[in-house]
Amino acid sequence: PQSLHLKWLNGVLLAESGKIEDAIDAYSEIQEINSAIPTVVNNLADLLVTYRTDAESLAMAVQLAEGLRQRPQPEFRETYGWVAFKNGDLDTALEWQIPAADELIGNALAQFRAGQILGAAGQFDLARARLSAALEATQPDDISLREQVSAQLSRLDDLEASAVLQ
Numbered sequence: 690p691q692s693l694h695l696k697w698l699n700g701v702l703l704a705e706s707g708k709i710e711d712a713i714d715a716y717s718e719i720q721e722i723n724s725a726i727p728t729v730v731n732n733l734a735d736l737l738v739t740y741r742t743d744a745e746s747l748a749m750a751v752q753l754a755e756g757l758r759q760r761p762q763p764e765f766r767e768t769y770g771w772v773a774f775k776n777g778d779l780d781t782a783l784e785w786q787i788p789a790a791d792e793l794i795g796n797a798l799a800q801f802r803a804g805q806i807l808g809a810a811g812q813f814d815l816a817r818a819r820l821s822a823a824l825e826a827t828q829p830d831d832i833s834l835r836e837q838v839s840a841q842l843s844r845l846d847d848l849e850a851s852a853v854l855q
Contacts, residue, residue, distance in 0.1 A: 693719055697729060704732070709740045727765060731757055735768045738775040747776055758785060763792035767799050774806050782806045790819070797826035801838050808841070813849040820845065 700715035716733035719726065734753035737746045754772040757765040770786025773779075783806060790796070790803035804820035807813075823838045 693723060693726070697726070700729070700732060704736060709736060712736055713740075727757065727760060727762075730754075731765050731768050734772055738772045751776055763789040764796075764799075767793060767796075767802070770806070771802050774802070774809070779806070779810055783810060794822065795826050797823045797828070797831070797834055797838075800826060801834065801841065804838075804845070805841060808845045808848055811848075811852060813845060813852070816845055817842065 696715060696719050700712045700719070703709075703712035703715055713733065713736050716729050716736065719729045720733060724730070730753050734750045734757065737753070738750040741747070750772045754769045758769040760766070766785050767789035770782045770784070770789060774782035774786060786799075786806055787803055790799040793799040800819045800823035804816045804818075804823060807816035807819060810816075820838055820842050824835065827835050827838065
């Protein structure tokens with residue numbers, strides 16, 4: 690049998706190569722063996738809430754993320770806030786993800802998520818600044834994230850225009 694470290698590394702590589710369901714399976718397998726590895730909990734919760742929409746996966750992500758919020762690492766608190774946002778809890782997302790993203794200023798994904806959360810909260814200037822920071826921090830070869838950030842900037846313009854009309 691593979692060591693847990695190799696299984697974790699396999700999950701990372703699967704996620705990075707876009708094989709999300711396989712990565713979820715790999716992290717879930719580790720979780721069954723040892724549920725106390727924070728990096729595995731973080732990665733599994735993040736993948737579940739980002740790539741699945743079914744109630745069972747979202748509930749599992751919430752359960753997993755609950756154990757992350759008191760950890761000192763900003764990456765774990767960022768995931769906790771993101772899980773809250775994806776489950777419709779904007780206040781918790783603002784309380785947890787945004788301060789964590791402040792500590793992860795060079796992390797394009799954290800800044801992208803902060804921009805989405807701030808945009809949903811109607812804080813358009815702050816959202817635009819976070820999305821611009823996400824574009825700056827995005828690796829040149831990460832075309833998918835670059836496109837997602839650009840699309841979110843366009844949606845933000847539409848959201849702001851709608852808010853002005855109301």
